[in-house]
Amino acid sequence: MSQPSQRSGCGCCGCLGCLGTVVLVLGLAVVALVFLLYQTAASDRPSRPPGLVANQQVYVSARKKWDDFNRDSSIRVLALSDPEINSLLAKAPEVGFLAGGATVTSRENGIQLQLSVPVKIIPFYTKYINADVFLRPIITGENIDLNIYGVDAEGRPLDAASLQRFKSQAQPAINMILTGANQWEGPRAVHEIRLQNGSVTLLR
16 A cells, blocks of 8 residues: 655645635535526525524534645544534535535435525526435545435425436536546545444545
8 A cells, every 4th residue: 555645735725725625626516416406496485494503613623624634645534523514514615605505414324415505597586496315425446426315305205207317417417526526636535435323434
């Protein structure tokens, strides 16, 4: 096994920095889901109120853990609880376009992504994507495959044909975004993900 790089910085992060890039990529993956759900889960009002304001201390701690993990390839493991993940989704400025309308609940058999996200296609007119997406991330080498195994739109599960059509549209685009970003990380790439009730662990 090759020895991991000991560099503490990436040297190629630009103005966003390592963490900003990772958060932005994850946010773009969520946005891809939102727009692909637009035809089946759009409503004139949100299905739930915006998430509670994230605790500032939780956010600062979670952001530092993300920052350290993504800047230093010698850190091999990152464990984040659901409150920490949700604090990043709620407060990270890179994903402010989600307007606090995306939260996750992790379980041993997968992740539930709960969406009630505003979308303004026409000025002064807002639609909301209200959906719960059930998925399991699988990593093979540096390739990331988000296996979407269920979607509830407006509180009702999609029928089998609609789910298959959505998967055929959503999964290739999202997998390409996440895999490309992971491969770009080089020695910082993630090679394994472990799910537990209430937490997600990434391993290099």
